[in-house]
Amino acid sequence: MKSIAISGSLRKNVGKRDAKELRYQGLVPAVLYGGKEQTHFSVSAADLKQVLYTADVVFLELDIDGKKVRAVVQEAQFHPLTDLVTHVDFLELFDDKEVSINIPVNLTGTSPGVRLGGKLVQKLRKLRVKALPNNMPQVINVPMESLEVGKSFRVRQVELENATVLNNSDDTIVSVIMSRALRQAEQEAAKAAKGGKK
Secondary structure (H helix, E strand, O other), X not given: OEEEEEEEEEOOOOOHHHXXXXXXXXXXXXXXXXXXXXXXXXXXXXXXXXXXXXXXXXXXXEEEOOEEEEEEEEEEEEOOOOOOEEEEEEEEOOOOOOEEEEEEEEEEOOOHHHHOOOEEEEOOOEEEEEEOHHHOOOOEEEEOOOOOOOOEEEHHHOOOOOEXXXXXXXXXXXXXXXXXXXXXXXXXXXXXXXXXXX
């Protein structure tokens, strides 16, 4: 799992005025939970960019005034107008404690159905996975080689070692459906075949 080091500073005051002042300085109010007690601190907005604006799941080596912990972003709040991050929740990670994280889906290979002109429809771009931090996959690879037109790849077909997918097992991750062009081509071929029989 990819890991990034970020430094933070403990917050002396926890209130709206203090949070506003922090944002004015280019800092983001944050909270770390999952351990014995919650820790309120602030981190640089610039440091968070490499964590928040990526499809990858990133583990963080947080250094909060000298106290080092491993964590993952659990939730980030953004300003509705400026889209700037306004608050981040971090979850502390422990080697012996399972966590649930949304892991991105990566489609691999080429679908024969798509090659024939079918349309690829991806319904799930992330799956909720439960595992110990060291067993957490970076991505979930979904092979496309067996996807003919009309076929789907479902959650239950995902195979992970030492990790569990929490989504409904019947949920479709990706499917190949008949495209309008392919349907038209098939209809025209059927018409031509009928005409040729006369």
